[in-house]
Amino acid sequence: MTEAGDNPRVSDPTAASSAAPQAPDLAPVPLMDPKRVYPAWGPAAEQAVVEVLRSHHYVKGPQVAAFEEAFAAHVGVDAAVAVDSCTDALFLVLRAVLQRRPPEAREVILPPFTFVATASAVVNAGGTPVFADVDPHTWNLAPASVAEHVSERTAAVVPVHIFGAPADMRGVRAALAAAGSDAFVLEDAAQAIEATLDGRAAGALADAGTFSFYPSKNLAAAGDGGVVTTDDPELAAKVRALRDHGQTRKMYDHEDVGTNSRMDELQAAILRIKLQHLPAWTAARRAVAARYDEAFATLPVEPQRLVAGAVSAYHLYTVRTAGRDALRTALQAAGIGCGVYYPVPLHRQHCFAELAPSGASTCPVADDLAGEVLSLPCFPDMTAAETERVIAAVRDAL
Ligand SMILES: Cc1ncc(COP(=O)(O)O)c(C=O)c1O
Missing domain, CATH: 3.40.640.10 (Type I PLP-dependent aspartate aminotransferase-like (Major domain))
Incomplete structure (x- = not known):
């Protein structure tokens, strides 16, 4: 995957959908698509x-x-x-x-x-x-x-x-x-x-x-x-x-x-101006996430869990699975945008190696997550058909 395709920090985040779809009649589902809410x-x-x-x-x-x-x-x-x-x-x-x-x-x-x-x-x-x-x-x-x-x-x-x-x-x-x-x-x-x-x-x-x-x-x-x-x-x-x-x-x-x-x-x-629209956009993200939660309940993926009393803003809807790389490959082949955040935990980054020596071997959960998380499309104005395509592609891949 290219850097742009793996990074929601690129200024054109729809680039995340760069994977070619297998079914030529189906448009790719991007990881995110801010252009849709522009109107x-x-x-x-x-x-x-x-x-x-x-x-x-x-x-x-x-x-x-x-x-x-x-x-x-x-x-x-x-x-x-x-x-x-x-x-x-x-x-x-x-x-x-x-x-x-x-x-x-x-x-x-x-x-x-x-x-x-x-x-x-x-x-x-x-x-x-x-x-x-x-x-x-x-x-x-x-x-x-x-x-x-x-x-x-x-x-x-x-x-x-x-x-x-x-x-x-x-x-x-x-x-x-x-x-x-x-x-x-x-x-x-x-x-x-x-x-x-x-x-x-x-x-x-x-x-x-x-x-x-x-x-x-x-x-x-x-x-x-x-x-x-x-x-x-x-x-x-x-x-x-x-x-x-x-x-x-x-x-x-x-x-x-x-x-x-x-x-x-x-x-x-x-x-x-955009702040006035934010509650509707957040509600749309939550609706997609709720559908994913329901659909993934019986699959071998673990969506991010919330502490008691918490409601997420779903900047990214992310699942964890031991077969992350295979899932990512399958989703890309099906034209589903997805991304890995973050592939290298900060205690493993060269720039912090000397600054935080005590952290080098003490974050095993973060180490595991870096190899197992995958973020899926979840954005305002995502269609129900797109949501179902993502679910079907995940189910097929697993
Ligand atoms: C968790 C977290 N902290 C800080 C930042 C930095 O934000 P900015 O790009 O506005 O400097 C980001 C941006 O991606 C982030 O995701």
Whole structure:
């Protein structure tokens, strides 16, 4: 499979359907297809883009402020700070948190079964990643493994809601409390917008949350974008300053060494429009996932399980099976888009080998998952016929 065909981070995610169908009369089913929902939001966004262009107000303007207000309300938090990616959202929060800690107490516990940005943000913010293993069924951070790694050196824990399924936040909190740790808890909710745990939205489940608006995400910008959510006014102010060169009181008054991570007005204008459609798009993903759950119940595949009280946003509908590579080959031959996220867990990545030596052999569940997971088509405006074709192809392959 090509890099593009295996990667929902390409800007044309429909490329994931590049496998040629065996039956020439059946069109391929893509892994995801954001083009289909364009008629719902495109015309309004085109108009909004023209208005922003003609306003000549491209940064630090009313669109970003309005988007932040709408997003905070959507998630149910006091503050949202819009930035230029989730990578920077993670980095800025961690920088604010780690600054307050002595250098020898800047460890950050996170799962290795995630996109690289979760860990690279830790390093770039001056921290040391400590990889804790994931649960074999939810594939999210295992509280027992957090308990094994937490110490007085732990500054933060970053549970990732992988594929849109909320991590066991209660378990993580309990593990920290049992160890007497005051570590900051930061949700990497890049994939989990509109996921909920006990009725509360992802992004409102910890001290802060971060989201991605990368083009393949459930809420996608026309480029890069991200946001920080929090109920902590001091942290929100700090991130607001850091995203804009550490300026607080006025221009050219730099209280802190920051960076340029601002969201621009064009992205904010587009995201404001798309946010209104998001509940319908999430509902559509959930309907596809429910049908898959029902159909796969009797097959030798294990869909990602949810912790009690959790509802997934199904950024990716993913199954686990020992025969993953054979299943992938069969689906590709049948014209069904599919992908492996993530083929190499982060504790096995060269770039982290020396930074987190303790993680090298301690995440067996993540190691197994990397060889057994496969994501299937699940997106808004997917047809019932396409869903049934995927199910039939999986059944035939198994
Ligand atoms: C779990 C996770 N964290 C962080 C990121 C980084 O997001 P961005 O591309 O907006 O920087 C991603 C993006 O794929 C992600 O999936």
